[in-house]
Amino acid sequence: MAVQAAGWDSATRFSFAVVTGVNDRAPVGHVVVKVGAVGVAEVGYWTAAYVRGRGIAARALETVSQWALSTQGLVPLTRLDLLHAEDNRASCRVAEKCSYLLPAAPPATRPAGIDTYARRRDASGHEKIRVGGQFGPGGRT
Template sequence: MTTTAPLLRAEGLTLRPWRLSDAPALTAVCRTSDLSAVSIDVTTEADATRWLTSQHEAWTAGTRLAFAILTEPGTATDSGNGDLAGHAVLTRPDPASPVAGVGYWTAGSHRGRGVASRAVTALARWAFETYPPTALTHLDLYHRLGNTASCRVADRAGFTFEGEVPPGPSYPRPGHLHQLRRS
């Protein structure tokens, strides 16, 4: 298994591990996008640097493999130079567990363009190619109850709706659970 810094491709998008040099773009996205449904509290470049450092530390530990989602220059979703379109993450808080979580957020200016579903699809494909069948049997995607856009993302990325889940230690709000099983 390898968790070195991969470069993932999806139609018109590149996913790559976050870099400290992403702090200005991350700060700008967080200032202009409603990200209240996700756990990111960035209002300054110092906040962004702290958040990016924590992503790097979790990557090194193998518990949280976080990717910046960038538009590819010259595509329909890009302003001309590779915009930060969002974030996608594979979480493995217990690396011995055969289950991993998938999370994401999309910059406000890139919502409604299929960015999230393409990024989640690419991340899931990479996860199943990277981890052997005994190490990863399926992926869980949780989202807040009533978030119909995230239901569509999960569906388009091939996840199956498993049901509603009450608040709990790993997800503090009532929500939906979607799963993608290794084929």
């Protein structure tokens, strides 16, 4: 808990427990926003196995994404990056439901030891990635 509080205090890491209306004292998941480069943060999430397939992950990710890009006034953010395992079809569906798009070109480097997809979402909810002087699919100039 001290790490979570320190993240909020320093405006570098924002953690949210995911609860259901049935029991708001027992978290069924977690969403985190980790601030990185200027205007960019990485977002991650997990849900308990027994609640998967109910849309909880997508609702939680969308709610926190909207908060991070539109509502919160702690740190200016214009883009969120979501990393997930390439072979996790459920994570692919959650990312797509929440407008996290795959870039036109894969990143030059990936996190060590894991095969991942890197998805991006800008403040308008669309991909905005510069590729060879042009913005990729879904992007704007």
